[in-house]
Amino acid sequence: MRDTLGQRVVVAVDGSAASWATASLAAEEARLRHRPLQLISAASEMSGGLGPYLTAVVGRLSARWPEVAITTRVLDGDITERLIDESRWATLVVVGRDAANGRHYQVAAHTFCPAMVVPAAVGQTAGGPVLLGVDMSPYDEQAIGFAFEQAALRGVPLVAVHVWSGIPGTALSDINPFAYNLCQARTTADRLLAETLAGWTEKYPNVPVQRMALYDVNPARTLLQAAADAGLVVVGANRFGTTSPQLLGPVARVLLDHAPCAVCVVRQTSR
The missing domain is CATH 3.40.50.620 (HUPs)
Structure with a gap:
C-alpha cells in the first residue's frame, strides 16, 4: 500500500514493567516486515538505570529475534513530540498504553505513519484475526x-x-x-x-x-x-x-x- 523501503519500526521504551511487552510486539512487527527496529527513550528517563535496561532489552530481543537489526536512541525533549517527529521516517510507531498522561492519544492522533498502542497486559491472542x-x-x-x-x-x-x-x-x-x-x-x-x-x-x-x-x-x-x-x-x-x-x-x-x-x-x- 506504500513504499516502506529503508523504513523502520520505532518503539518507545521507558523502563516500566510494561515496556517489555511493547518492545516484544514491536520486534515481532519488525520481523514480519523485514525492517530494522529502533528503541527510543527520553534522556529525562535515564535516571534509575534506564541505560543498563536498554542494553538488557536489546539482548533479550536479539536472542528471541536474531534476524531483526536493533538500535537504540536516547533523545532530548518531550518523548511524545520526538516520537511524532521520528514517525516521518518510520513504517510503524509502537507505544504502550499510557493511562497516566495519555501519551498514546497524542501519538495516535499525530503520527505520520500507523501507530500501534499496546496494553500493559496483552492477552494470549497470537494467531487471532x-x-x-x-x-x-x-x-x-x-x-x-x-x-x-x-x-x-x-x-x-x-x-x-x-x-x-x-x-x-x-x-x-x-x-x-x-x-x-x-x-x-x-x-x-x-x-x-x-x-x-x-x-x-x-x-x-x-x-x-x-x-x-x-x-x-x-x-x-x-x-x-x-x-x-x-x-x-x-x-x-x-x-x-x-x-x-x-x-x-x-x-x-x-x-x-x-x-x-x-x-x-x-x-x-x-x-
Missing part, C-alpha cells in the same frame, strides 16, 4: 489497506465490522427512515461493507474475510466484544479531517483504552 472497524467514511481507505496488509503478514483472517447506530435513512442512504426494517438495514449495510472492501479483497485474495454488519446504539461496546479474540484491532483516526486527540472519535478512544490486544490507529494522511 485482525479486527477492522469500518465506519464507511472517506477516512477509511488507508486503515482498510493497513488491516489487509497486517492480516496477510500474520497469515490470519480479517474480520471487518461495521456498526451503525443512527437513523437508517442517514447511515444507509437507500433505506426509508419512516419504514425502518432492521433486517433490510442489515442487508444493505452488509452490501455496502462488501463494496467498500471489494478492491482490497482482490488485492489480497489469500486473506479470508468475515464481514459483520451490526446495529448497536453503542458501537464501541460491540467492537470491544468483537476484539475479545482478536490478535490486533485496526481503526482509522481522522474525524472530519481533524487530528486533535479529543477528536480521534469516541470509538477509537474506547478501543485504545480498553481493548485486550494491541490497537493500530491509521490516519488518512499516514504514508
Whole structure:
C-alpha cells in the first residue's frame, strides 16, 4: 500500500514493567516486515538505570529475534513530540498504553505513519484475526489497506465490522427512515461493507474475510466484544479531517483504552 523501503519500526521504551511487552510486539512487527527496529527513550528517563535496561532489552530481543537489526536512541525533549517527529521516517510507531498522561492519544492522533498502542497486559491472542472497524467514511481507505496488509503478514483472517447506530435513512442512504426494517438495514449495510472492501479483497485474495454488519446504539461496546479474540484491532483516526486527540472519535478512544490486544490507529494522511 506504500513504499516502506529503508523504513523502520520505532518503539518507545521507558523502563516500566510494561515496556517489555511493547518492545516484544514491536520486534515481532519488525520481523514480519523485514525492517530494522529502533528503541527510543527520553534522556529525562535515564535516571534509575534506564541505560543498563536498554542494553538488557536489546539482548533479550536479539536472542528471541536474531534476524531483526536493533538500535537504540536516547533523545532530548518531550518523548511524545520526538516520537511524532521520528514517525516521518518510520513504517510503524509502537507505544504502550499510557493511562497516566495519555501519551498514546497524542501519538495516535499525530503520527505520520500507523501507530500501534499496546496494553500493559496483552492477552494470549497470537494467531487471532485482525479486527477492522469500518465506519464507511472517506477516512477509511488507508486503515482498510493497513488491516489487509497486517492480516496477510500474520497469515490470519480479517474480520471487518461495521456498526451503525443512527437513523437508517442517514447511515444507509437507500433505506426509508419512516419504514425502518432492521433486517433490510442489515442487508444493505452488509452490501455496502462488501463494496467498500471489494478492491482490497482482490488485492489480497489469500486473506479470508468475515464481514459483520451490526446495529448497536453503542458501537464501541460491540467492537470491544468483537476484539475479545482478536490478535490486533485496526481503526482509522481522522474525524472530519481533524487530528486533535479529543477528536480521534469516541470509538477509537474506547478501543485504545480498553481493548485486550494491541490497537493500530491509521490516519488518512499516514504514508
